[in-house]
Amino acid sequence: MEEWLKVAHSKDSNDSLAKFRSQFYIGSGSYYMDGNSLGLMSKAAEESLLSVMEDWKRHGIDGWTEGERPWFYMSERIGEMMADLIGAEHHEVLATNSTTMNIHQTVRTLYKPTEERHKILVDELNFPSDIYAVQAILDDSGYPNGMVEVPSENGHTLSTDTIINMMDESIALVILPSVLYRSGQILEMERITEHARKNGIIVGFDLCHSIGAIPHDLKEWGVDFAVWCTYKHLNGGPGSVAGLYVNEKHHPHKVSLRGWFGNNKETQFDMSHKFDPALDISQYQVGTPHIFSMAPLLGSLEIFEEAGIASVREKSLELTDFMIAMIEDVFEEGEIEIVTPKDHDARGGHILIGHPDAAGINAALKSKGVIPDFRAPSYVRIAPVALYNSFEDVYNTIKILKEIMDGRLYKKFENKRGVIA
Ligand SMILES: *Cc1c(COP(=O)(O)O)cnc(C)c1O
Numbered sequence: 001m002e003e004w005l006k007v008a009h010s011k012d013s014n015d016s017l018a019k020f021r022s023q024f025y026i027g028s029g030s031y032y033m034d035g036n037s038l039g040l041m042s043k044a045a046e047e048s049l050l051s052v053m054e055d056w057k058r059h060g061i062d063g064w065t066e067g068e069r070p071w072f073y074m075s076e077r078i079g080e081m082m083a084d085l086i087g088a089e090h091h092e093v094l095a096t097n098s099t100t101m102n103i104h105q106t107v108r109t110l111y112k113p114t115e116e117r118h119k120i121l122v123d124e125l126n127f128p129s130d131i132y133a134v135q136a137i138l139d140d141s142g143y144p145n146g147m148v149e150v151p152s153e154n155g156h157t158l159s160t161d162t163i164i165n166m167m168d169e170s171i172a173l174v175i176l177p178s179v180l181y182r183s184g185q186i187l188e189m190e191r192i193t194e195h196a197r198k199n200g201i202i203v204g205f206d207l208c209h210s211i212g213a214i215p216h217d218l219k220e221w222g223v224d225f226a227v228w229c230t231y232k233h234l235n236g237g238p239g240s241v242a243g244l245y246v247n248e249k250h251h252p253h254k255v256s257l258r259g260w261f262g263n264n265k266e267t268q269f270d271m272s273h274k275f276d277p278a279l280d281i282s283q284y285q286v287g288t289p290h291i292f293s294m295a296p297l298l299g300s301l302e303i304f305e306e307a308g309i310a311s312v313r314e315k316s317l318e319l320t321d322f323m324i325a326m327i328e329d330v331f332e333e334g335e336i337e338i339v340t341p342k343d344h345d346a347r348g349g350h351i352l353i354g355h356p357d358a359a360g361i362n363a364a365l366k367s368k369g370v371i372p373d374f375r376a377p378s379y380v381r382i383a384p385v386a387l388y389n390s391f392e393d394v395y396n397t398i399k400i401l402k403e404i405m406d407g408r409l410y411k412k413f414e415n416k417r418g419v420i421a
Helices: 002-013 018-023 043-064 071-086 099-110 128-141 160-166 189-198 291-307 309-330 358-367 391-406
Strands: 093-095 119-123 147-150 171-177 202-206 225-228 243-246 351-354 373-375 379-382
Touching (some): 043 071, 099 225, 128 171, 147 160, 160 171, 189 202, 291 309, 309 351, 309 391, 358 379
Parallel strands (some): 119 147
Antiparallel strands (some): 373 379
8 A cells, every 4th residue: 555655646746737736725634536526616716706796896787898807708708718628719619508508509409300310319328418408309399209329238338339330311410428427438529520420410529527637629520519517627616607619610500599698799789679690609698698607717717728638638647547556456356346448548537436335435435535426326436636636635545445445334324325426
């Protein structure tokens, strides 16, 4: 065990991102391993929220156009700040609504079913909200049986070949996660997109678990649209406004969910009853933006601009490599199942481990200051985050896990999930 601490110390002293840790509020004596569910608050995010509140105090209604960060343009401004993280152009990215709402908006707008081609391809491992949205859209479009789910052979990962084989001429649109929220597998977005384009299929990705953790080249790959939340790796705070990308080639399509904030800004306040759509991504907005739920992103995204997503990814892989190596070393073979793919190209920013007593183990970890999250029926997700976790945090997490397993301390807790898990 001790030699792993030495490795951790040496990695921490060579860590070029180590300086960012002090910019986050990290509870003392705790090891936060849940940044892929809710990222921690940074001082920059706190300051930007306070400064936007100050603008309200000082300017009242004029805050829409005055102050340092006029509210009228904030959705677009944050979109620009996120563009590099996904490899898109400024006028293709926007902060608006929630992820689920953005799926409704983009899929409803871009899905153009015909009798021959009306199916939507999803996967059986995706987050339920994405599936509910797609099913609702199919119900409304008169194709309630149009959803096709890519099966998983092992219950954890998807095969690109299977996905591609299912993308036939009956499929109108495919929406898949970039990184699976449980196993952490990265799907081969470029290959899937290439195949979709060749076959006239609209392709979109849900980047909730990849944005801020891995780099993307959506524009170059030719992805049609993408959605993501900003409260996970982007550290925007609980319920922070989501992100949206739509390839500029689709900007001429009129959006399905229309509202006055999707109108051309020049004519928005003419208050005409004739919708005059914005000519870029702005058209995808609906109503008045949730300013205080966006404001933390102004600060939080500056940290990403400074750190650079390539360095974030590099350290993230080192952290998860270190965690996997330590687990494999300190536990008996098979004692703890590592579900996440070990290949770098197929691994996102978190690790999923399996054990029949996972709920009890998760509770025991929490009682000892480690904050992971439990995923039913028998898995624990652990996310060491490059911007604020150290290698020593990872060392302590696995050391505590080892104590729990050796002492069977999980037996003291009910092997059952809480309301939020
Ligand atoms: C976190 C997450 C969501 C959450 O959607 P909201 O609309 O923000 O509640 C949706 N899909 C995936 C894949 C997620 O990981």
